[in-house]
Amino acid sequence: MRSNPALVLLALGHACVDLYQGAVAALIPFFVAERHYSLAVASGLVLAASLLSSITQPLFGALTDRWPMPWLLPASTLVGGAGIALSGLSGSYPLTLAFVALSGIGVAAYHPESARAARIASRGSHTAMSWFSLGGNIGFALAPIAVALAIGHGSLRATPVLVLPALAGAALCVPVLRMIGDHRATTAAAPARGGDDVASFVKLSLAVIARSTVFIGLSTFIAVHAQQRVPGVPTAGTLALFLLFLGGAVGSVLGGRLAQRYDRVRVSRWSYLSSVVAVAGVIHVPGPAMLLFVALTSAGLYVPFSLQVTLGQDYLPSRAGTASGVTLGLTVSVGGLISPLLGRLADTTSLPTALTPLILMPLVSWLVFRVLPEPAIPARSES
Template structure:
């Protein structure tokens, strides 16, 4: 019950933060309409949010590898909301860039620590991690709706009302901080070293795959509303509907990814998802008529099936640096796609928006190519391929061999819990348990 409560709180808090990632793209059509920004100038706002966030995410990840910093959850949430709330109160483009960048730093501060705490709370369950990711997807999906309701019938000067989710998210972080403090109070002062070495080469390949995903997702989230209005000859509501589908489809994709990973290995699930996304993006750009909305939803689901799986893959490739891994897979490589947005905007100003977005079809194909050579990593605590587990034979688990044991995913007060990726299957007492916050990913 405690695990479910922690995951639920983290998921809702994740939604409150990722509203502000989605809000930047949701505000673009209003900046274009109200301030007459060109595509290139408007996409510079996405660049401002992405640039500092991309630099800050790994830094916060490395910090959380050295020290537990759960206070970053409410602090990052409030900073993310404050930047978006102030983005529309001034007519100065330079100040708008600053406020959007501040929001990006807040989002960057939140994600590595939240991913670390979610990994501890999930105890190795892919489904639980998919629920954590689902919160972020819901936040993205709510962003265009919230922006449309607040700004659509007024002006950009109404953006201070967009701070309300940040206040709610900061309040929801308080119970998580209390649960974390309670667990740390009963933990021993030191943690054992990771059972396996870091696989840096595989982590770099994974990061490149997620960068390619980021380019197509941020590119579409920046321009799909404007593109839909052009293709459908509709109002701003037509574009908002397409952006909502792009974000809402991620909720389905995240849960589907967690379910599929429970039956198949994560690398295979990600590989097939990216291959199918190639066709979905092509359909979004070139299939005429209202079918565009179907392909928007398929593209979203295809891009989000691998989302939570990539976070846990990164943490398993870098078991000694799970904060850094979360900062990169959940943060840096998600936001870095915004660096490409000004280039797409420049192409759209020079040619057409459809032509500018066409190269995005190749991005999921690149992700698929990187995943073709990735191994499925063993979870933390699993025995090494070339020898028995360093933890020695199990006591109280019958005649099962050490190499047949499922991975250790959590320990508390001298008891190690063994799991098969779903529920706990047995326990074993050991002399020293890993405290909450161990960078090997144990609890």
């Protein structure tokens, strides 16, 4: 990393952008408390960000496969931050939905181009790509802290303060654009390797959808769930959300290291199988012990994260932007579609009952990875 300044800047910029993905979930308890939203209504905000992101991210990926769009990096960062900054200013639910959706579009536009840039900067190294993913995980982890600092015991009208990370992230993008060059340099640095394996890519996408379903479902309700499971600790919700996001930082780096010794498919398979037990612990273990399972769940779900991005690019070597848009966007965001259903079920039964089906999702991903091949590609540098 010290010898790769472009990758360092990309990782930091990734942190600034993904903070806004985490901010949506971090804002849910504040919307519930201040505006008296039900869990189903509040989770609709997660749906708003996820739905537009799921639709637009593959489109941005396809566009960047055809035309160079380096300007998307700073522009999308600013859009993502502006949406969250404006979300607390109006008491109108439709306007709040619109601002959160705007943020989702910004996040969607950022990821395909940034994943391509990171692939170039990493020179195909799984370990280096895991550091790029680590930046996003750190952004997720900092989201509840940033939201708590911006709002604290005050009002949602303080959300404009949350535009500051976007300004920093946009500034970080400028030197990166000079370092990695234009689209022609991108094509030369990352030539297609063989034909596309569409069937394997579709299977991979199903595994990512199952993973995102459990992760987004937990991130939407974990703060409220932790407050119920650890009564008497006012910060339990914020701590649980922080652990859920921070554990991903450990998982991403661990995944890159393990991929040096074992193939990506095998590492992902082991990780998803272990996550089944961890998710069950989050939902059903009472008291502070559930926080340990939150950290284990996060690490288990994030070990395959950067590996799935490079697998998708290797299954579709001629369409790296599209592959990144699907694995980082469509399949991840589709998981958010289930959040309102979980919220409605929680309103009519209980939150643990509503979350219990999420235990099966890592098992689905494990079953898919049992039939996925490891792409046959030339040896890479793992520096």
